[in-house]
Amino acid sequence: MNKKRPVNLDISTIKLPITAYVSILHRVSGVFLFAGVAFLLWMLDASLDSQEGFNSIRDLGANPICQAILWVVLAALAYHTAMGIRHLIMDFGVGESLKGGKTGAWLALSVAVVLIVLAGVWVW
Amino acid sequence: MVTSVTSFGRSGLYDWLIQRVGGAVMAAYTIFIVVYLVLNPELTFEQWQSLYNQLWMRVFTLVTLLSFISHAWIGLWAVLTDYLTVRLMGSKATFLRIFAQIVLGAVAVTYLVWGVQVIWGIN
Numbered sequence: 001m002n003k004k005r006p007v008n009l010d011i012s013t014i015k016l017p018i019t020a021y022v023s024i025l026h027r028v029s030g031v032f033l034f035a036g037v038a039f040l041l042w043m044l045d046a047s048l049d050s051q052e053g054f055n056s057i058r059d060l061g062a063n064p065i066c067q068a069i070l071w072v073v074l075a076a077l078a079y080h081t082a083m084g085i086r087h088l089i090m091d092f093g094v095g096e097s098l099k100g101g102k103t104g105a106w107l108a109l110s111v112a113v114v115l116i117v118l119a120g121v122w123v124w
Numbered sequence: 125m126v127t128s129v130t131s132f133g134r135s136g137l138y139d140w141l142i143q144r145v146g147g148a149v150m151a152a153y154t155i156f157i158v159v160y161l162v163l164n165p166e167l168t169f170e171q172w173q174s175l176y177n178q179l180w181m182r183v184f185t186l187v188t189l190l191s192f193i194s195h196a197w198i199g200l201w202a203v204l205t206d207y208l209t210v211r212l213m214g215s216k217a218t219f220l221r222i223f224a225q226i227v228l229g230a231v232a233v234t235y236l237v238w239g240v241q242v243i244w245g246i247n
Contacts, residue, residue: 034200043239047169058167087147088144
């Protein structure tokens with residue numbers, strides 16, 4: 001292979017389509033969730049441990065920082081799940097064209113935004 | 125060149141399938157928990173504990189945890205082999221990537237053991 005072929009991978013000079021943005025956010029949310037799951041496991045642990053632990057998780061609203069963390073984790077989960085389902089639909093051969101891919105990206109993004117707002121309503 | 129020796133299923137096709145099956149399991153678990161909590165706004169501690177005391181719920185939770193660590197490993201592998209490369213990081217890239225994979229693998233196994241303790245430690 002000719003190793004001297006020109007390569008342009010300078011991301012700052014490339015105009016990205018919506019599909020690229022939802023894709024990189026899918027990655028970012030996934031990496032974030034790997035850490036965020038610690039918070040969810042901690043909640044499960046405390047809620048199953050004792051009545052006091054259960055009460056503290058039920059009354060998480062008393063601690064605005066915990067509330068905010070939970071919402072951010074749920075937001076990442078909602079986004080990542082919506083984009084994952086988009087992937088599964090595309091794996092079945094639906095929406096694989098350029099136009100279909102863009103439409104799917106906007107649809108999944110809309111679903112994610114609705115879910116993130118609902119998660120906020122639920123947490124607060 | 126990046127080799128695939130640290131991938132999860134040792135082939136792209138296996139990784140592809142494992143990641144999707146795991147994703148579907150986690151989506152099902154998430155939807156189940158959200159629906160359960162929405163339908164039970166006055167949930168009590170006893171009710172919550174008895175849910176997790178049932179064998180099927182423990183199996184469902186364990187399968188979800190296993191899905192999580194395999195799905196995460198495959199996803200993190202894809203991210204690490206894309207960004208911790210010789211082109212972006214220089215000659216130390218492989219060392220950095222393997223180090224990151226060891227740390228993330230240790231975290232993943234810790235999640236699994238912790239999760240098993242949570243669901244089998246209910247009194």
